[in-house]
Amino acid sequence: MIVNFMGQEFKVNIVLGCLGAFLIAIVSSMFGFGGGPFMVPLMTVGLRLPMFVVVGSSLLAIFFNTLMGSMRHYQFGNFDLLLFLVMFPAAILGGYIAPQIAKRVSPLWVKRIAVVGLTILALNLLGVY
Amino acid sequence: MHKPAKMMGLACLVAAFGLIGAVAGLWAEENPNAGTSPGPQPPAASAALTLKVDQVHLDNGGQITVSGQAPAGKPVMLEMWAAARVRASFFDSKPGKDGVIPYKLYLTYEMPAFYRIVLPKDRQAALDEVKAQGKQWSFGEALKKLGAEAAFTQPAQAAIETYQASFLASVIGSRGDLLPKLDDKESRRRAMQLVKTRFRSPGKVFATGVESAPDGSFKAVIQLPEGSAPGDYFVAAVVDQTTRSQPVKLDNAITFPIVYMSNAGTSINLFWPFLLSLAIGTFGVLMGAGGGFILNPLLVSIWPLPHTIVAGTVMPTVLFSQGSGIYNYSKIKFINWKLGVTMGLAMLVGGFIGPKLTELITLDQFKFVFGWILLVLAALMLWQTTPGYLAKNKKEQEVLKQCKLMAEQAAKARKGEAPKC
Numbered sequence: 436m437i438v439n440f441m442g443q444e445f446k447v448n449i450v451l452g453c454l455g456a457f458l459i460a461i462v463s464s465m466f467g468f469g470g471g472p473f474m475v476p477l478m479t480v481g482l483r484l485p486m487f488v489v490v491g492s493s494l495l496a497i498f499f500n501t502l503m504g505s506m507r508h509y510q511f512g513n514f515d516l517l518l519f520l521v522m523f524p525a526a527i528l529g530g531y532i533a534p535q536i537a538k539r540v541s542p543l544w545v546k547r548i549a550v551v552g553l554t555i556l557a558l559n560l561l562g563v564y
Numbered sequence: 565m566h567k568p569a570k571m572m573g574l575a576c577l578v579a580a581f582g583l584i585g586a587v588a589g590l591w592a593e594e595n596p597n598a599g600t601s602p603g604p605q606p607p608a609a610s611a612a613l614t615l616k617v618d619q620v621h622l623d624n625g626g627q628i629t630v631s632g633q634a635p636a637g638k639p640v641m642l643e644m645w646a647a648a649r650v651r652a653s654f655f656d657s658k659p660g661k662d663g664v665i666p667y668k669l670y671l672t673y674e675m676p677a678f679y680r681i682v683l684p685k686d687r688q689a690a691l692d693e694v695k696a697q698g699k700q701w702s703f704g705e706a707l708k709k710l711g712a713e714a715a716f717t718q719p720a721q722a723a724i725e726t727y728q729a730s731f732l733a734s735v736i737g738s739r740g741d742l743l744p745k746l747d748d749k750e751s752r753r754r755a756m757q758l759v760k761t762r763f764r765s766p767g768k769v770f771a772t773g774v775e776s777a778p779d780g781s782f783k784a785v786i787q788l789p790e791g792s793a794p795g796d797y798f799v800a801a802v803v804d805q806t807t808r809s810q811p812v813k814l815d816n817a818i819t820f821p822i823v824y825m826s827n828a829g830t831s832i833n834l835f836w837p838f839l840l841s842l843a844i845g846t847f848g849v850l851m852g853a854g855g856g857f858i859l860n861p862l863l864v865s866i867w868p869l870p871h872t873i874v875a876g877t878v879m880p881t882v883l884f885s886q887g888s889g890i891y892n893y894s895k896i897k898f899i900n901w902k903l904g905v906t907m908g909l910a911m912l913v914g915g916f917i918g919p920k921l922t923e924l925i926t927l928d929q930f931k932f933v934f935g936w937i938l939l940v941l942a943a944l945m946l947w948q949t950t951p952g953y954l955a956k957n958k959k960e961q962e963v964l965k966q967c968k969l970m971a972e973q974a975a976k977a978r979k980g981e982a983p984k985c
Contacts, residue, residue, distance in 0.1 A: 439847025440900045441967060442984035453910035460914025465921045466934060467875025469882050470582065470911070472941055478907075485985065486960040487967040491893035495904030496911050498886045503915035505880035508901075511919055512651055513876025515827040521834050522841040526855065526881040530933060537850055546949045547740030549851040550639035553857070553942035560861055 440488045447482050455481055456496060464504030470497050613640075615801045622797075624831070625790040630781065631803050631811065636780035639684040641802045644786060646678035646816075648793035649722075650829035652762040653872075654754070655729070667729045669739055669924065670754045674722035675762050677793035677829040681715045682784055683772045689796040696767045700825040700929060701766055704756040710770065710831040715802040719759050720752045734920060761926065762829075764868070791831045791868070794818045828873045837863070841881075854882050857941060861934045864927060871930040872922050882896040896971040 436449035455477045463470035474497055477490045508514055558564060615632035622628070624819040634640045655669045683691065687710055694706045707713045726743040733740040746754060763769045774784040786799070794816050801809040818824060821834040841859060848855030856878050863874045893899045925933075947953055967985040973985075 436902070436906065438900055438903045440903075440942075441971065449906060452907050456907040456910040457914045460911035461918045461921070462937070464879070464915040464918030465875070466918075466930070466937065467860050467877075467879045467922075469854035469879075469886070472857070472944060474851040474907075476944060483914075485963060486957075487898075487964040488903070490964065491899035492907070494886060494889050494893065495899050495901070496891055498883075498906040499905075500911035500915040501879060501883055501886055503912050504919055505876075505883060507878030507916060508872075508879060508922070509917035511872070511876070511923060512827065513872040513919065513922060514880070515825045515873050516878050517823055517825045518828060518832075518837065518873070518877045519880060521837045522859075522878065522881050523884070525838045525841035527884060529842050529855065530849055530885050531843075531850035533689035533846045536846065540850070542850075543949055543954070545847075545850045546717045546945050549847075549853075550942050550945045550949070553907070553938045553945065554862060556858065557935045557938035557942060559865075560931040560938065561740035562932075562935075 437486070438488065445484055445488065447484065452478070452482050460500040460504075464500055464507070467504075467508070469501060569742070584883065588768060601636075609800075613801050613803060613807055615809040615812055617799065617812050617814060620812075620814045621790055622814060623790050624818050624822055625788040625816065628786050628788070628799075629980055630786060630799060630801075630812075631781070631783045632917075633781075633809075634780045634782055634803055635807070636778065637801045638780070639686075640774050640776055640782045641712055641804055642680075642682035642774060642784055642786065642799055643692050643715045644678070644680045644682065644797060644799045644928040645676040645718040646676040646826075647796040647798070648826070648829070649674045650677045650762070651675065651827070651870075652758040654757045654761045655926075656757075668743070668753045669727040669729050670758060671725045671727065671923075672758055674757070675758060675829075676718055678788070678797065679719060679759065679763065679769055681710075681770055683710055683712060683770060683776045684776065685772050687711070688772045689735065691766065691770055691772055692983070694770070697766075701760070701782065702756075703760040703769065704753065706766055706770065707756065710921050712770070714805045716752075716806075717802075717849045718754070720755045723756070724751055724757055724758070726754075729924065734924075735917060739920070746964065762870075764927065768868075782946055788816060791822075792816055793829060793831060794824050801920075824880050825869075825873075828869045830868050830903040834865060837867075840866075853941065853944070853945075856882065857938065860933065861938070864930065871925075871927050875922050876919065896968070896975040898968060898971050 436447045438445045438447050456474065459470040459473045459477065463473070471493065474493045475489055478484050478493055479486060505514075613632065613634050615630060618629040618631075630642060632640070635781045651671070651673050653669060653671040653723050656666045656670065690710050694701055694709060707716055718965055725748055726746060727740040728743055729740040745751075757768060771786070774782055774787070777780040782801070788797070797814045797816060798811040799814065800811040818831050823834055824829050824831045840862065841855070844855040844862070848858065860871075860874055860878055863878070864871050890899065922930075948957070963985075970985055
């Protein structure tokens with residue numbers, strides 16, 4: 436597929452893209468997270484697209500998954516309204532606070548802390564300690 | 565040039581939403597007994613066994629002292645349950661005696677939100693043995709070992725739906741064919757497995773503490789933990805299959821900010837999940853990954869929330885931020901609709917299948933797979949801190965910034981003109 440974006444043309448292996456997106460969507464909707472951190476590498480590394488094409492379009496693609504996943508979870512009774520009403524404002528508030536903090540912290544350090552934190556949490560989930 | 569393309573994108577989007585609507589209608593399922601339905605009636609009471617409690621009103625849990633009179637020389641057990649009911653499901657994917665994997669999903673909407681069997685004090689050692697089995701314990705075997713089979717009546721009466729899952733059914737996102745009602749014996753056996761999936765550990769269902777005097781009078785202290793469901797509770801004394809006391813009714817009240825999550829079957833002080841979501845959500849935005857990655861495993865680890873509820877409730881919290889992000893990008897035409905919608909349709913199909921699979925796995929499997937997902941994510945993040953990536957990324961970010969700026973200017977200057985980069 437040929438993608439035209441801001442006056443530039445990109446050739447994209449859409450079969451690979453759709454297959455990857457499909458698999459990411461299954462896992463992320465099964466476990467209840469957005470697929471962003473996996474979709475961006477898929478589109479930049481797998482499809483060789485530059486970042487400026489990816490940011491908006493990957494968000495649009497993920498939105499389809501979140502919308503469908505949410506509806507399906509609701510159908511299967513996997514939705515608790517009260518818990519949602521508690522977390523939803525917190526998520527929106529977090530979205531406003533984060534950019535304020537972002538100016539003051541180095542993104543590199545945030546990533547490093549994330550690596551350590553994610554590894555600790557992962558090992559805990561895997562029952563290593 | 566760009567206008568028809570955009571129109572096509574919009575048309576695709578509209579079609580996709582239409583598809584979701586149609587599919588949603590097609591697969592809408594009834595949830596008849598979620599929440600608090602009156603439970604099935606216990607077996608007939610025997611006059612030889614009496615029971616009374618020292619207080620009938622509890623405030624977010626507490627201690628009650630139960631006393632009564634039983635026929636002399638017989639050990640007494642107590643069965644306690646909440647009127648509030650929750651959903652529990654169990655997927656049987658272990659090969660049976662004939663080596664065939666059944667792939668059956670057992671589902672009930674009538675599991676008591678709280679359930680406990682209080683055993684005579686002298687069975688503590690046997691209970692410790694059950695606890696020592698760790699995650700491999702079986703509720704059915706524990707009942708036998710602890711001599712508590714007669715006390716197990718309430719969850720045994722829950723109506724259980726059985727579905728024959730198949731690969732094809734999973735692909736189209738269905739639970740599979742609804743099988744005929746189980747017979748009483750099988751239903752009781754499956755109810756035991758459902759008790760385990762709901763309450764997880766032996767300490768959540770069993771306790772010891774009934775002290776019997778030689779004349780048959782007995783006494784026990786029962787602890788109703790904080791975070792239990794509000795509403796009515798029942799306690800009944802049990803000696804054997806035929807000797808059972810009239811149940812005594814109690815109630816448990818909870819006050820704001822502690823609220824009861826009826827689908828999750830747990831009472832929680834609202835403040836803590838709010839604070840956790842706020843902290844994780846903020847950090848999630850900073851690190852460039854949604855908070856769901858961290859929030860989901862933490863929620864199931866900290867509170868006794870079922871993983872199905874957590875996955876299904878965390879997911880929609882990001883809908884709003886994603887939607888507003890798309891709106892902002894679309895205002896400056898920073899989205900390629902053809903690419904986004906094509907990949908989005910693939911994700912739509914994946915998102916249709918995934919949520920169905922959540923109930924087929926146990927909490928331990930959920931944690932295990934999540935552990936590996938987080939390790940992959942950590943590796944991705946680590947890669948993003950390597951010098952090679954940083955150098956490349958710096959250039960990319962500059963291009964991104966510039967392109968975005970040009971797109972913004974183009975959007976301001978002349979509507980309808982395609983920005984170039």
